[in-house]
Amino acid sequence: MRATTIHGPYDIRVEDVPDPRVEQPDDAVVHVLRACVCGSDLWAYRGQSARVPGQRIGHEFVGTVVATGSRVRSVRPGDLVLAPFTWSDGACVFCTERLPTSCTNGGMWGAVGSDGGQGEGVRVPFADGTLVKVPAGAASDERLLRGLLALTDVMGTGHHAAVSAGARPGATVAVVGDGAVGLCAVLAARLLGAEHVIALGRHPDRLRLAREFGAADTITERGEAAVTAVREATGGHGVHAAIEAVGSAEAMRTAVGVTRPGGAIGWVGAPHGSGEGLDVGALFMNNLTLRGGIAPVRSYIPELLPRVLDGTLDPSPVFDSAITLESIADGYRAMDERSALKVLVTPT
Template sequence: MRATLMHGPGDVRVEDVPDSTIQLPTDALVRVTAACICGSDLHPYHSMDPVGGPARMGHELIGVVEDIGPEVATVATGDLVVVPFAVSDNVCQFCREDLHTSCAHQEANFLDGIADEGGQAEAMRVPLADGTLVKLPVAEDSALIPSLLTLADVYGTGHHAAKMADIKAGQSVTVIGDGAVGLLAVLSAKRLGAEQVILMGRHRARTDLGREFGATDVVAERGEEGIAKVRDLTGGHGSHAVLEAVGHLPAYEQAVGVVRPGGVISRVGVPQYEQAPIGFGSLFRHNIRLAGGPAPVRAYIDELMPDILDGSIEPGRVFDTATDLDGVPAGYRDMDARKSLKVLIRP
């Protein structure tokens, strides 16, 4: 079978690899029908250490179950399923608390942390199939597939940012980052009742989509100039909630600058830093809370899917480019160059 491998910074290739197969009685083998490139895939694209060999890529996918282990009971061969980016058993104490990304089962892991597997491929072995996979009530050629694919990561992650910020009706929210997660954080903040949603981003096509998702204001400036503009838009006080969807230190520092006293910064951008200001002068002095983390998207699928199925929302609009496997290396280049917002893969 064919799969995407990253050999080092900027070096993505589609190669022949051994076929994925059932290895454990709780596994399912999924034929990939739709996958995508994630903004977080660009972090290793910039900095991966090639020592240790290439890494299989991809953690967002929809596919058809081709085979199951003898202990799998909730899905069957032929089912169309969405595969959340974190493997979980859905029954441990943490999963029952809607924290599937901290599942206590020893086989639990992020999909791209599973050796020799990845979703940007023709097929993938998925461990803990009963807990991880969610059946979809549509055909594999449904027009809803792009939006349903966002349940595997980016829509659930944007929703997680808003949920962890405990957004309430009438509040002001600032979203930092105009990538797919940031745009879906805008949609999620609006869905939870935010009255003012300020999107901090500089790419016009993306921020225009952000306005359609519910942004009331767009701030293109960064740093102190951007902070001043957000504070001006919020009566000088800042926003009740700041959803940080970038992961770099300047974005965090911007979040600190625009959050109001008593507010919350919710981070879902994968942090590319180890230390950040949290002391008296930044968070402590004004009772500002810091929240966020990897999104337990499995916990949100049942809540978020109905609005996609009935057409109330269309998170799949974040996909502005589509390709087959052969086009994946170019897809990485285009996303890195900001020529594409998010690339849909149809193997």
């Protein structure tokens, strides 16, 4: 089959790789209908996260089951499924505690030895613990298919950020970062009942989408000016809940700076320097909570999926560009240059 590989910084290729097949009794093989490029793929693309030359890449996909191992019970060939960005056995102590990202048998698509999401097919370990069956009719509904694809990562990650930050009825929420995760966090904060959501970013078109998603205010200032602007918008005290959806020192510094004493920072940006933005003195004196991490999106699917299916939650607009698998390198370039927010990839 054809699949995306990364050979070094800015070197994304589409190559022939072995067809996926059932290797273990718990495996399923999924034919990918839609995949996409993630902001976190850019850390590897830019050389900020190490990769073995030729390693697969991509961790978001929706597709059709084409084969299953002898122990698989929850899905069968022909089913439309989505996969969270990590696989998990669904049975270990951490899966039981709704933390499948810490599954003792878990892993992430694109890890060495596994298939990535940006290809024609994927061998899925622990299919029962990993895959979620969705109504077959969604396959012919492009908007819905995109909404389901968002549940594999960005929507679940944005939700984890909002939950971790303590977004709730009556709360003020600041979302630092206008990437797809930040925008989904706006949706999630509103879904959780947050009263006043403030989106911080640099791109007018993305902030326009943040408003469509329910942000009451948008702020384009950065650094200290951003902190001042958020404080002014919240009676001087800051927000109850801040969301750090970037993973950089500056974003974390802003999140800490805008949070009200006793408030919480929900962080989901893969840390690339964000530790430097953690002013522990400020955390201490203001009793700020830092909560979050790699999002256990599998655990959120049962509550978010019905909302996507009934249309009350629609993250599909985060996909503002669509390409074929063969031109995926263009998609990476567009996201790296920020001319695309999130690129949808259709393998065939």
